[in-house]
Amino acid sequence: MQTTSSTTTNTRTQTGDSRPAANTSAMSDMFTTLLVAQIKNQDPLAPSDPSQFVNQLAQLSQTEALQNLASLTSNNATVLQSMQMLALGAQVGSNVMVESDSVTLGKTAVQGTVTLQNATTSATLVLTGANGVKHSIALGSNAAGEVPFSIDPKALGLPEGRYSMHVDTASGETPMIALAGKLNSVKLTAEGALLNVDNAGMVTPSAILSFNGQSAAASN
Structure with missing residues (x-):
């Protein structure tokens, strides 16, 4: 029974950790699809300015970086809270x-x-x-x-x-x-x-x- 519980906990942890990466990957795929569609459907006689695509890619990179930072901050806060609980728990009786x-x-x-x-x-x-x-x-x-x-x-x-x-x-x-x-x-x-x-x-x-x-x- 203990082995099953441990496995379940690890599975949940891994699933939780993979969510930010999965969300970022989905956003990147969606952006790529839209970008390709935009290029294919542009007017050949009045093509889009290439700098627009560069700006869009830069915005995507910034969004992904902010998501990763938010995820890292959240994980660090969880770890610090757990460490605080352990430290305070050791002081019970003091x-x-x-x-x-x-x-x-x-x-x-x-x-x-x-x-x-x-x-x-x-x-x-x-x-x-x-x-x-x-x-x-x-x-x-x-x-x-x-x-x-x-x-x-x-x-x-x-x-x-x-x-x-x-x-x-x-x-x-x-x-x-x-x-x-x-x-x-x-x-x-x-x-x-x-x-x-x-x-x-x-x-x-x-x-x-x-x-x-x-x-x-x-x-x-």
């Missing part, structure tokens, strides 16, 4: 930092950082629940750089659920928020890869800021 403007709270504390481009005399992490109620976590006065924070649902009296996040600063800056979490799975969709990360939910690969390796417990 601890990551992911950019996010929302957080899913459970029973355990969530760690994260706020990246300030400028110093500020005060910064406040604001969480807004599904009911619209806001909860503030003071981050104090900070210099430019990464400012760590912790969201402890039990200590803050926050019920489990999804919260949107933003940071208010005295400087008026809207800094980036990153959450720490474990990469649980990688899913391929029509729009591209989606990563399931603890605390952040489903994110795109571009949201991942760093891979921090697996914890000792996970490795064992």
Whole structure:
């Protein structure tokens, strides 16, 4: 059964790869047929300008080149997507930092950082629940750089659920928020890869800021 499946896959791949060449060949044959018909049926007393045929051939060559380039680009994109999936799949179980403007709270504390481009005399992490109620976590006065924070649902009296996040600063800056979490799975969709990360939910690969390796417990 495995041999049959492999053969079917290879046949489909070969068929898919031959389509651009087949289309180009068909177009070339059709152009040649039309060109020959045009030459045969031209008025002997007022023959067509030979430069017209040269221009037509040049246009055909350009069209074929563009088709081949489009096919090559598509194939390369497919290969790169497959390589990305393999690379991301190998990172499942790793601890990551992911950019996010929302957080899913459970029973355990969530760690994260706020990246300030400028110093500020005060910064406040604001969480807004599904009911619209806001909860503030003071981050104090900070210099430019990464400012760590912790969201402890039990200590803050926050019920489990999804919260949107933003940071208010005295400087008026809207800094980036990153959450720490474990990469649980990688899913391929029509729009591209989606990563399931603890605390952040489903994110795109571009949201991942760093891979921090697996914890000792996970490795064992």
